[in-house]
Amino acid sequence: MPRTNANISPAGRPRQSPSGRIRCEFRNLAHAGGNGSTSRILNLARIALESTDSKEYREQPFFRHSQMNKSVIVKHTVRANERDLFDRDRRTVTKLILPFDSRDLKLGGSSVFVGQRGYSDFCSQFFSGSDEAIAADKQLLAHLDDIPSLDPFLVREYVARFGYKPAPCYLKIAPDDVANMVEFANDEISKLVRIAFKNEIVDASVRFASRILSHDLDKELDPLKVSLKLSDHEFSDGIFSWRGFLYFKWRHLQLQQDLITVTKGLTEHRSRGFIDPAQADYMSTTRMRMIDKIFAALTDIGKTLAVYDHAYDALIRREDPTFFRQFLLDGPIMFYELGEGMAVLDHISSFWNYRMSGGRSALHLDPQDFADLLADFDESLSSIVNEDAVWTV
Incomplete structure (x- = not known):
């Protein structure tokens, strides 16, 4: 097994403070932003920058709330210190990130795990609008949490089962x-x-x-x-x-x-x-x-x-x-x-x-x-x- 010392974590990685880990995460997201989305990242912030003038983007939004349509959704591996946030054991969860500035993810943002303790309170504080719209967006997040991957094909096919048909610009699949x-x-x-x-x-x-x-x-x-x-x-x-x-x-x-x-x-x-x-x-x-x-x-x-x-x-x-x-x-x-x-x-x-x-x-x-x-x-x-x-x- 890897050796340990004062500067090395048991896993062999240089130790990071929680704030350092968060900065690292947003730096990685900024890098991923250049590539749009992956099977672990649905980068709506990037899509908003690229498609905001598109008619289909305006008429068939992914979420009803405008801020949600500039979010970043991540399939996140649960760390040991995060397990008590959930009522059951989970290996992978869905993380909603609301950037402070969708044009520069390195500036950070607010985040919450879908279904964690306090999730509903977070949504109530951050989102204004009709109860119906908020409920619809929370339901769509729950559907995304039900699937293991944010691969565009799987997301498109799964949410279609429940009547969601976001514009093609959100879930691009090469012909x-x-x-x-x-x-x-x-x-x-x-x-x-x-x-x-x-x-x-x-x-x-x-x-x-x-x-x-x-x-x-x-x-x-x-x-x-x-x-x-x-x-x-x-x-x-x-x-x-x-x-x-x-x-x-x-x-x-x-x-x-x-x-x-x-x-x-x-x-x-x-x-x-x-x-x-x-x-x-x-x-x-x-x-x-x-x-x-x-x-x-x-x-x-x-x-x-x-x-x-x-x-x-x-x-x-x-x-x-x-x-x-x-x-x-x-x-x-x-x-x-x-x-x-x-x-x-x-x-x-x-x-x-x-x-x-x-x-x-x-x-x-x-x-x-x-x-x-x-x-x-x-x-x-x-x-x-x-x-x-x-x-x-």
Whole structure:
């Protein structure tokens, strides 16, 4: 295990005061702001700057309250000293940040965790307007808290189930990504549709080819619900989770290659400027431990996806619906756990690529920025990876 001394925390990171940690968090958010949103960050402040003159932005706001539409929403890993803020154990929570100045996140802001003790009082103090509007915004935050990731595809599809349809500028999905994902999912969807309709509709697979993008898919696969003997609620939640699994399966293939680039970069990165011995020791041990955690997380996610593959294979190849029925029942729980892991890895990939894309100077961060980046990644990975299964020094 890493050694400790007066300047090093038990985890090996240079100690930070609470105020220092908050400054670090806002500095990281400011960096992320240049990249818009990630699977861990929904940066409405950045979107407001880019889209404020857009007609669709004005007519289809994400939140009803104007200040909320300039907020930053973060999937946050709960620290030990934050656990007593909640009535139940939670690994990941949703953090609402209201910047003092949405044009400069480094200036800081007010923040609260969705559902923490005192959350309702915070909302009452900060938001004016009709009770109906405040209630609607709090309900939307609760929906965001119910999903493990702020990935634009998942957010868009999940909130649509409850009638929320924010403007496309809030949840941008590259057309090429949509096309590639649909192509990836088409084969599995088509086979499932043929099972559902028992080949009665010859062109069913064509008609449903891109239904992965429809939140009404569960209604249109009603024959499958009947044959699996599931209630409307069970089937609706299960099909949404299934769509999420297909999406994560596609992203998992992409991330494997992306994270090879990240781990190579972590190994080769050299900070510029003076590095004190404690900082050097922390960066050396943490970067190697992180690389092991990344590969451990990828392996764990692969094992979870294999549960789905087994259930799907039993249904399609052996026409045994038992495992797929159980998958749909267990899907929402597995989907959340899978989504937490995917969100962490997606965030690491996108944030690393952004920080390394600023030209020559970005390739050599100063020691404090690099240590902060490692700490953010390491803390996030610790929430999804069993520390005992990871190599330590």
